[in-house]
Amino acid sequence: MTIQDDAERRDLSSGDRMPGGLAPVRGFFEAHRSISVIVGMALVGLALPLVVMLPPFSTFQAGAAWMNNFTLAGVYILLALGLNIVVGLAGLLDLGYAAFFAIGSYTYAFGASPFSGLHIPFWPMLLIGALMAAIFGVLLGAPTLRLRGDYLAIVTLGFGEIVPIVFKNSDTYTRGTNGISSLYPPDLLGYRFSTIEILPFYIVMLLLVTLAMILIYRLQESRLGRSWMAIREDELAAASNGINTVTTKLLAFALGASTAGLAGVFSSAKLTFTGPDQFLFTVSFTVLAMVVLGGMGNIWGVALGAFILYMIQSVLLKGLNQFFDAVPVPILSDIDFVQYQFLLYGLALVSMMLLRPEGLFPSKRRRRELHTAAPGDDAAATPAQEAGGALQ
Amino acid sequence: MELSVLVQQFFNALTLGSIYALIALGYTMVYGIIELINFAHGDVFMVGAFTAFWLLTVPLALHGSVDNPVLLAGILLLIFTVVMVFMGIVGVVIERFAYRPLRNAPRLAPLLTAIGVSFILQNIIQVVFGSSPRRTPQIFGNDARFDLLGASISFRGVFIFLLALGLIFALQAFVGRTRLGRAMRSTAQDREAAQLMGVNINRTIAITFFIGSALAGAGGVVYGLHFGQIGFTIGFSAGLKAFTAAVLGGIGNTTGAALGGFFIGFVEVYSGQFGLFRWSEALVFAVLILVLVFRPSGLLGQPLTERA
Amino acid sequence: MQRHVRFAAPLAAVALILAACSGTGNGNNASGGSAGSGKKVTIGVDLPLSGGEAPNGEPTVKGVQLAVKEANANGGVGGYQIELSIKDDAVNGVHNPDQGATNVTELVSNENVIAMVGPYNSNVGAAEIPITAPAGLLQCSPANTAISLTKPDAEGKLLRGDNKVSYVRVAASDDFQGPALAVYLHDILKKNTVFVVDDTETYGKGLADEFVKKFEELGGTVTGRQGVPNSDGSADYTSVLTAAKGDNPEAVMYGGVTTTGGGKLRNQMADVGMGDLPYIGGDGIVDGSAQTDGSYLNLAGENAANSFGSVAAIHDIPDPEGFANKYKTEYNEDPGAYSAPAYACTQIILKALEASASGATDMKDLRAKVRAYVADGGNSFDTVLGPVSFDENGDTSQKIISMYKADTSAGDWVFDQQIDLSQK
Incomplete structure (x- = not known):
């Protein structure tokens, strides 16, 4: 896999910096995206299990629990990477992204559970789940993608609300509120994955994330990726330059959805269970927060943002009590932090946005857009203005 | 369906729709002027409901119905005034500290901030009032009702509907006829041009938040009066439905938002009538999607013009 | 009634919370002050504790804390002082099977954990049982009622697979x-x-x-x-x-x-x-x-x-008012719907610990013995809900x-x- 060294491409990719690294090394990795992703993920994948064996991490929770957390963080990284295609690259706001996660998850439940009587192996199910989600993405996107800006956001929000309700109320086909349990775990060459052996899931997740990152990098630097960014920056200009905006946006929507479908298949296979309460608005919103927080458009940034936010939600906020019980600090040790999780999370979101609205690791290109654009003038004109304006 | 049931359900829908309409007005105003989906708005409504609860139970120490009509009117006037002013101030404070610094930031930043504010408001109410639902005093006696075409209509419901109608018309008059209203409309249409014409943008936006939040506060009071029970989680889905109402009506259009609110009230009530209540939320959103696909500017919005 | 602080602005709130809670903190160390002396075992707890789920989880976890506090005050059980490891399975204020699975993974791999109380929600249980069953960690749920958690589903599948019963519940299905x-x-x-x-x-x-x-x-x-x-x-x-x-x-x-x-x-x-x-x-x-x-x-x-x-219990228990009064004295509020069942679950675990403590060779053995003792239908437990024993599926035999x-x-x-x- 060689990447041509043409000037424009270099300019595009230089926006997405590796965190850290020396200049010549960086130059090499920027020219060889796939290698950099493989090396980076291999290093991270090796480092994480080792780091948690050391104090203070090892005293905090057991290695297996950490590995479980990392694997689930991987699910959110996949989700964030997929949503990044839609929101970060193509500039389409999707507030119901969890719906595609749900579709992937239920696809696996239908394909591999005693409930349906089918047992399609996990590996093809990954593709089938991604495909199903993509189909629904196209079905939703085709009539709605011509809507601009926030109207699309609202339609997706509605879709995100409808999907779990349908799964919940269709008792005969989904076992309703109880969810579908006893899903078959993955098999590989005679080895059967089990819910108590985390490591195989962790490795599969590492591979999935690596693969997704490579594909998304290549997409981003392809003609399609450039079309997305062109649409994001100025849809009308993009259209007049011969880009088929509807197809291009539809592809972004479908690819984003398929990544969520993939995550859904993995997550339900790991949990051996899926139910309608797992895909509520909070999931869509959490993933969106991950994308924005990490820095829209920057693949490594989004992945890191997802990892950090997942760890804050699922480990840090839950562990504050334990931490302050172990490390006595006057006053702090007496607080029951569980009660204030929402407050802390809300404050964290507000303050992060106030201090760094472009995200922790914004792509250079994106930042340039934001800083050269006139204040308040975002990518697309606002519907209210288009609608001839405002308060009547 | 018998006529009496039809009338009764129609009335039920008007009452429920009034609450959604009051919340939707604030949504549509804020969206109209700064294009922000203010996810915290539903929680402003919720805080309004708790403020009224506190006023009724602590300073007024009321627990049952108030049968003297003069006294009842006085209490209502007091509650609505205090809650609306207080929530207006809360709205202005939120705008000042959470949204104004982000006015020129990427579009998504204030959206996430709004959700952050929503979490903060919920957690504060949870800590102050506890996490279980609370009983609000039913100051309207349940026997205060009259018959209409075989349906039993409560004065409470009539009051709620008339109040919502009154506030909607007052808002119309304010936005359409006053100098401040004109400033709001011009800011919504083109912020920079308005500024050049001497409109104080910050003040205009703050006033928009004040009015929108005050109306949500009124919605909160009404909610408590009507349902007799509130909890710190009631804001989110009510807000979501109200926002849907605003979009249905044509965002930025106050009449449309009010009508959208009533429309959602009708969808919910009639899905209950026909045994489909568990699908009502899905129905509301399905209607929303259909309306946006076939008439993207909403029911009362002007047709979408192609950007030049 | 909880002790409340009142405030207006979010920023002021933080400071006030710090002050208000210093008196009422109920963190993880419910076991109280007997640290330092003798052997310790841990009982795990997994409940939804934050956001909109707090009214479900909070009074339930207090039931566990009360039972443990009393046991420790009486000098412990079987020579052990009891500690709690409390996990919250709500994420963003909604119970979450993924988080439940993570929590029990943590409890399973902590060898000091001899048994656990929870979960509250049946779908969390469906995600947890496949993890605790092969590990032989006893789970006692105070609230789950879904039939499918213990009995074979329409396709004849059991959540615990071929493993022995490790999940019991005191709520009648x-x-x-x-x-x-x-x-x-x-x-x-x-x-x-x-x-x-x-x-x-x-x-x-x-x-x-x-x-x-x-x-x-x-x-x-x-x-x-x-x-x-x-x-x-x-x-x-x-x-x-x-x-x-x-x-x-x-x-x-x-x-x-x-x-x-x-x-x-x-x-x-x-x-x-x-x-x-x-x-x-x-x-x-x-x-x-x-x-x-x-x-x-x-x-x-x-x-x-x-x-x-x-x-779902017989009315004729020894001291019906006793639990409510104890709870009220301790927390200054009435017990929630599942406070007493959570207390009962803890009593059951403690009874099994008492019976197994002397014969156990190490913590792993102790965990296995506790599970076996509770799952044994021949053993009856005197609980705040009355006498309880479990049938071959782990359901209460109380009918x-x-x-x-x-x-x-x-x-x-x-x-x-x-x-x-x-x-x-």
Whole structure:
């Protein structure tokens, strides 16, 4: 896999910096995206299990629990990477992204559970789940993608609300509120994955994330990726330059959805269970927060943002009590932090946005857009203005 | 369906729709002027409901119905005034500290901030009032009702509907006829041009938040009066439905938002009538999607013009 | 009643919270001050504790903490002091099976954990049992009622797979409580027609399903049924009730808990002129006296007259008031619906620990012995819910349901009679 060294491409990719690294090394990795992703993920994948064996991490929770957390963080990284295609690259706001996660998850439940009587192996199910989600993405996107800006956001929000309700109320086909349990775990060459052996899931997740990152990098630097960014920056200009905006946006929507479908298949296979309460608005919103927080458009940034936010939600906020019980600090040790999780999370979101609205690791290109654009003038004109304006 | 049931359900829908309409007005105003989906708005409504609860139970120490009509009117006037002013101030404070610094930031930043504010408001109410639902005093006696075409209509419901109608018309008059209203409309249409014409943008936006939040506060009071029970989680889905109402009506259009609110009230009530209540939320959103696909500017919005 | 601080602005809030909580903190160290002396074991807890789930999880975890505190104050159990490892399975304020799975993974891999209490939600249980069963970690759920957690599903699959029973529950599964309500309404209250509302959640819907099945079997008629999702408490029942009123049901049955609308439904029945009809529900509405904020009797007030509720335990326990009083003394509030079951779960684990402590070679062995002792149907446990033992699936063998009637003048539930399902 060689990447041509043409000037424009270099300019595009230089926006997405590796965190850290020396200049010549960086130059090499920027020219060889796939290698950099493989090396980076291999290093991270090796480092994480080792780091948690050391104090203070090892005293905090057991290695297996950490590995479980990392694997689930991987699910959110996949989700964030997929949503990044839609929101970060193509500039389409999707507030119901969890719906595609749900579709992937239920696809696996239908394909591999005693409930349906089918047992399609996990590996093809990954593709089938991604495909199903993509189909629904196209079905939703085709009539709605011509809507601009926030109207699309609202339609997706509605879709995100409808999907779990349908799964919940269709008792005969989904076992309703109880969810579908006893899903078959993955098999590989005679080895059967089990819910108590985390490591195989962790490795599969590492591979999935690596693969997704490579594909998304290549997409981003392809003609399609450039079309997305062109649409994001100025849809009308993009259209007049011969880009088929509807197809291009539809592809972004479908690819984003398929990544969520993939995550859904993995997550339900790991949990051996899926139910309608797992895909509520909070999931869509959490993933969106991950994308924005990490820095829209920057693949490594989004992945890191997802990892950090997942760890804050699922480990840090839950562990504050334990931490302050172990490390006595006057006053702090007496607080029951569980009660204030929402407050802390809300404050964290507000303050992060106030201090760094472009995200922790914004792509250079994106930042340039934001800083050269006139204040308040975002990518697309606002519907209210288009609608001839405002308060009547 | 018998006529009496039809009338009764129609009335039920008007009452429920009034609450959604009051919340939707604030949504549509804020969206109209700064294009922000203010996810915290539903929680402003919720805080309004708790403020009224506190006023009724602590300073007024009321627990049952108030049968003297003069006294009842006085209490209502007091509650609505205090809650609306207080929530207006809360709205202005939120705008000042959470949204104004982000006015020129990427579009998504204030959206996430709004959700952050929503979490903060919920957690504060949870800590102050506890996490279980609370009983609000039913100051309207349940026997205060009259018959209409075989349906039993409560004065409470009539009051709620008339109040919502009154506030909607007052808002119309304010936005359409006053100098401040004109400033709001011009800011919504083109912020920079308005500024050049001497409109104080910050003040205009703050006033928009004040009015929108005050109306949500009124919605909160009404909610408590009507349902007799509130909890710190009631804001989110009510807000979501109200926002849907605003979009249905044509965002930025106050009449449309009010009508959208009533429309959602009708969808919910009639899905209950026909045994489909568990699908009502899905129905509301399905209607929303259909309306946006076939008439993207909403029911009362002007047709979408192609950007030049 | 909790101690409250009042404040206006979020920033001021933080400072005040710090101050207000220094007196009431209830962090993980419920075991109290006996640290440093002797051997320790840990009991795990997994419940939804944050956000909208707090009213479910908080009073439940306090039940566990109370039992452990008492045991430690009495010098521990079997030579051990008890510690708790409390996990929250709510993420962003909603119970989350993924988080539950992570939590039990952590508990399973901590060798000091000999057993655990939880979870609260059946779908969390469905994600946890496949992890705890192969590890042989005893789970005692105070609240799960979904039939599928312990019994084979329609396809004959068990959640625990081929492993031995490691999950037990003190709540009667829906196939007991629902029929008991049907028998009571039909045979004792002599009502032949009923309108059914459920909250579309696992507990409520399951209860209503089983109720309907039995009520129709007894010859009664269900005039209508609607699911009203109300997890955030904002649903309006008037339309559903107005529609139901036309069929003139003689009673209304509610499958659900108070937080998903039990009290509001009753109040709105009065609004539409159905306030005089009998109203019957499961233990989800028998959740304390009218003095408890947010309990059914508190929310329904005067409208609670003519309400009936079941509790899946025999009424004739040694000291019915004792637990409520102890709890109130400790926490200055009334117990929640699942405080006593959580306390009972803890009692069961402690009894098993006492019986197993001397014979165990190491912690791993102790965990295995505790599981085996609890799962053994021959062992009976004296709990705050009365004597409990578990059948071959880990379900409570207690087949007696007690019926209570609301007394609005006293503001409390009054025992009416017991229904013994072992004869049916």
